[in-house]
Amino acid sequence: GDSVTQMEGPVTLSEEAFLTINCTYTATGYPSLFWYVQYPGEGLQLLLKATKADDKGSNKGFEATYRKETTSFHLEKGSVQVSDSAVYFCALSDGDSNYQLIWGAGTKLIIKP
Amino acid sequence: GAGVSQSPRYKVAKRGQDVALRCDPISGHVSLFWYQQALGQGPEFLTYFQNEAQLDKSGLPSDRFFAERPEGSVSTLKIQRTQQEDSAVYLCASSSRDRDYTIYFGEGSWLTVV
Numbered sequence: 001g002d003s004v005t006q007m008e009g010p011v012t013l014s015e016e017a018f019l020t021i022n023c024t025y026t027a028t029g030y031p032s033l034f035w036y037v038q039y040p041g042e043g044l045q046l047l048l049k050a051t052k053a054d055d056k057g058s059n060k061g062f063e064a065t066y067r068k069e070t071t072s073f074h075l076e077k078g079s080v081q082v083s084d085s086a087v088y089f090c091a092l093s094d095g096d097s098n099y100q101l102i103w104g105a106g107t108k109l110i111i112k113p
Numbered sequence: 114g115a116g117v118s119q120s121p122r123y124k125v126a127k128r129g130q131d132v133a134l135r136c137d138p139i140s141g142h143v144s145l146f147w148y149q150q151a152l153g154q155g156p157e158f159l160t161y162f163q164n165e166a167q168l169d170k171s172g173l174p175s176d177r178f179f180a181e182r183p184e185g186s187v188s189t190l191k192i193q194r195t196q197q198e199d200s201a202v203y204l205c206a207s208s209s210r211d212r213d214y215t216i217y218f219g220e221g222s223w224l225t226v227v
Contacts, residue, residue: 032214042221046216046217103155103156106154
């Protein structure tokens with residue numbers, strides 16, 4: 001079945017460092033891909049999404065490109081801030097049953113000043 | 114409303130007590146979902162509604178869990194005879210065709226069973 005694999009955390013970086021959080025997927029159809037973020041004590045917020053190959057999603061300085069050839073959707077940010085500290089979840093929704101999200105395990109990001 | 118609204122935000126229940134968690138989806142969203150998220154883990158799917166019809170309840174962990182959406186808008190997740198392993202965050206989400214079916218989440222109801 002469909003699945004999402006993302007890098008284990010925690011990931012600890014200094015402020016202004018470059019961020020990459022890897023996410024790869026397996027899917028039989030043509031999924032849409034998502035990054036959600038969960039700040040401490042809060043619910044999940046959609047960060048960005050891409051619905052087809054080569055699409056780039058971007059928001060708040062974060063970017064991710066839907067790469068069908070490598071089945072990846074890596075999250076990147078050029079210069080992180082302390083306020084980016086959160087748990088980041090990669091997810092997909094399959095075209096056949098797009099009401100249900102398949103989730104990665106989440107990656108905790110810690111940014112030190 | 115502007116976003117998915119859930120209540121209560123925090124609930125402490127004694128073991129054996131019944132609880133009811135409410136979700137008010139984004140106005141006009143046809144699809145509504147419930148997820149359970151244990152501490153330090155990703156969300157686990159519980160159930161899905163399209164309007165008032167419950168199309169998938171395969172994720173409900175036991176018959177103590179029951180969800181309804183009688184008028185196709187507000188939904189209630191009910192847990193009967195709560196147990197300690199029910200302690201989790203219960204997330205409600207909604208989506209619609211008009212917004213590419215992207216799923217938007219509420220802030221969650223944090224349930225602690227003592």
